[in-house]
Structures are given as structure tokens and as C-alpha cells.
Amino acid sequence: AFLLNRSSDLRLGKENNSLYIADGQRFSKTKTNVLPISLKNEDDILGFQFDVVLPKGMTLALDDEDDYSVSGENVRAKNHSLSCNVLGDGTIRIVGTNLSNKKIASGDGILLNMGINVASWVENGDYAIQLKEVKVTNTARQTLTCSNKSFMVTVGGKLGDVNHDEAVDVTDAVLIIDH
Secondary structure, three states, rough: OOOOEOOOOOOOOOOOOOEEEEEEEEEEEOOOOEEEEEEEEOOOOOEEEEEEEEOOEEEOOOOOOOOOOOEEEOOOOOOEEEEEEEOOOOOEEEEEEEEOOOOOOEEEEEEEEEEEEEEEOOOOEEEEEEEEEEEEEEOOOOOOOOEEEEEEEEEOOOOOOOOOOOOOHHHOOOOOOHH
């Protein structure tokens, strides 16, 4: 979780406002992957901004209209407009706002989902995704800044999925025996 850096005039005690990527995220090279980014917050949040740094060979997917694939549907940011841009250095900046100042109530759960593609040349293994420059605005219109944090994701199929078709079945057993 992020450590919250509050200026001295802000009330202390709600120190676990944080963005995180849950453990166990596994990416495939054969399809667009969904990366849930979660928010654990004790303060009600009006807006947020953060940057995502992906490892080499991973890119933000495009949806059917050639827009960046970042979705707040059916998650905590469902009432917020999401803006996404890839900066010159490849960093992905995501901003969530609501013109009616609807809040994201305190709680813990998926804030938004990102579509991620993995190039075929990326080797199977563990890779770090960094969340940085995280800022949230609380209902008192104060900006809360969180520290940078990295999270591990795994590229490669399920254990035992020899042919990488996202299923462990008899075909995998036959391939293992053939090997």
C-alpha cells in the first residue's frame, strides 16, 4: 500500500488511502489482459490522478473505437469520467473526475480496469508495474499525495497450461507426455 504524505495542516488518522494491484495477476501474450487497479480509502474521494509505468513489451490496449482501454464500468469509478493519455516517455497518465462532484465512498475494491497487451517476444516471468504520482482529492477539496509503489505481475499461462490456451486439460497432458 502507499504511504500517505499529508501536509502538516491536514488531519492525521486516515493513513491508508492507497492504490494497489492485487497479487496473483497473470498476463497472457495471446489476448488483451484486464489489469484491475484497486483503491482502499478511508476518506471519501472526489477525483484522482496517477501514472502507470509498464515494463518493456507491455502496452495499453485500444478498444473497438481505437480509444485507450480504461474502464470504470461496474467498478468504484463508475460515476467518473476517465481520461487516459500516454506521455512521451511511455508513462500512462489516468485522471478520474466527476462534474457533479459525486464521491467515491470509503471502502476497498476495484477502482478501474486497464486493458494491457503483452508482446509475443516478452519472456514468461515476473514483471514490475509501477503506480506513481498518485493524487486523490477528498471531499474537503484537499489533495492527498501517495508514495510510488511497484507491484508484480506474471506473464505466462496457468501452471500446467503447456499450449497457452488458458485451459488445463488433456491436451496439456498429451503434450507433456510427448515431450
